[in-house]
Amino acid sequence: EPEVTQTPSHQVTQMGQEVILRCVPISNHLYFYWYRQILGQKVEFLVSFYNNEISEKSEIFDDQFSVERPDGSNFTLKIRSTKLEDSAMYFCASRGTGSTEAFFGQGTRLTVV
Amino acid sequence: DAKTTQPPSMDCAEGRAANLPCNHSTISGNEYVYWYRQIHSQGPQYIIHGLKNNETNEMASLIITEDRKSSTLILPHATLRDTAVYYCIVRVRSGTSYGKLTFGQGTILTVHP
Numbered sequence: 001e002p003e004v005t006q007t008p009s010h011q012v013t014q015m016g017q018e019v020i021l022r023c024v025p026i027s028n029h030l031y032f033y034w035y036r037q038i039l040g041q042k043v044e045f046l047v048s049f050y051n052n053e054i055s056e057k058s059e060i061f062d063d064q065f066s067v068e069r070p071d072g073s074n075f076t077l078k079i080r081s082t083k084l085e086d087s088a089m090y091f092c093a094s095r096g097t098g099s100t101e102a103f104f105g106q107g108t109r110l111t112v113v
Numbered sequence: 114d115a116k117t118t119q120p121p122s123m124d125c126a127e128g129r130a131a132n133l134p135c136n137h138s139t140i141s142g143n144e145y146v147y148w149y150r151q152i153h154s155q156g157p158q159y160i161i162h163g164l165k166n167n168e169t170n171e172m173a174s175l176i177i178t179e180d181r182k183s184s185t186l187i188l189p190h191a192t193l194r195d196t197a198v199y200y201c202i203v204r205v206r207s208g209t210s211y212g213k214l215t216f217g218q219g220t221i222l223t224v225h226p
Contacts, residue, residue, distance in 0.1 A: 004156070031212055043157060043200075043216040056213055091156045095212050100145070102212055104156030 002026045004105035006092050012111045013082055021077045021108045023092030031095040032075045033102060034067065036060070036088040043091065049075065082112045117201045122221040125195075131188040133220050135201030138182040143205050146177060148186045149214070150197040157200065157216070160186065191224045198222075 005024040013019050025032050034046040047057040049067055066078045075094075079086055089109050093102040118136040125131040137146065148160040161168055161175045163184070168175045174187040188195055200219040 033213070035214075035216075037154070042218060043151070043214075045213050045215065048213055089154060093156070100162060100212070101147070101159035102214065103159065106156050107154070 002103075004092055004094055004103050006090075006105035006108050008108060009106070010109045010111070012113060015084060015112055016081050019079050019082055019110065021079075021090050021092075021110070023075045023077070023094075023105055024073055025075055025092065025094030026096070026103055027073070029094035029096045029099075029103075031097075031102075032067075032069070033093040033095075034077045035091045035093065035104075037091065037107075038085075038088045046077075079110075082110075084112050086110060087112045117203055117217055119199070119201050119217065119220045121218065122223070125188075125191045125222060125224050127193060127224055127226050128190055131191040131195065131222055131224070133186040133188075133199050133201075133222060134183065135186070136183045137201070137203045140181050140203050144203050145205070146175065146181075146184045147202045147204065147214070148173070148175065149200045149202065149216075151200070151219070152194075152197040157214075160199075191222075193224050193226070196222060196224045 007022045032049040035043050037043045045058050047061045048055045064080045068076050089107040091104050091107045093104045095102045145162050145164050147162040149157040151157045161173050163175045177184045198219040198221050200216050202214050
């Protein structure tokens with residue numbers, strides 16, 4: 001069964017450093033998303049991406065965040081200068097055209113120290 | 114997207130049916146009811162969705178009231194592996210929202226032996 005793959009599963013970084021979280025969506029999907037979940041809190045929408053551009057973003061997704069689809073398979077989330085409060089699970093999701101359900105990866109646990 | 118109300122937690126005995134309620138009294142005509150679940154901080158997993166008719170798939174059944182103001186997710190024979198947080202989400206099926214999901218706190222379902 002096709003699945004969304006995220007790497008790494010766990011990343012520890014120092015405050016102020018840049019991190020790139022990587023995702024390989026399901027191969028024929030065209031809609032891509034990033035969500036995050038701070039420990040003990042709700043899953044929160046960050047950004048959606050379609051046709052090589054951001055289609056919607058939340059107020060969490062400020063100038064410190066960016067997304068990119070550098071090639072035909074990867075979808076990345078970059079945090080330019082990490083803060084302690086960026087520590088969370090980050091989930092990538094993808095959705096196919098004509099499909100209504102999103103498929104989520106297993107997440108990357110980001111710990112900022 | 115319409116707001117939903119779910120009980121914070123429920124228990125169910127293994128092998129019994131688990132019936133998870135959701136209220137969405139402000140749902141509009143073009144909004145669907147979606148159910149996802151999240152097992153112990155893994156990525157959310159799609160379960161089922163519906164508009165107004167009852168739906169069934171290999172995982173669960175979805176019963177939507179005639180006025181569409183509430184619904185019930187039924188896991189017919191719950192197993193220990195069904196212990197998870199269950200999210201009821203109401204949203205339009207497509208269009209400008211590009212499939213963004215707004216998660217609430219969900220219902221923590223605990224299946225016990």
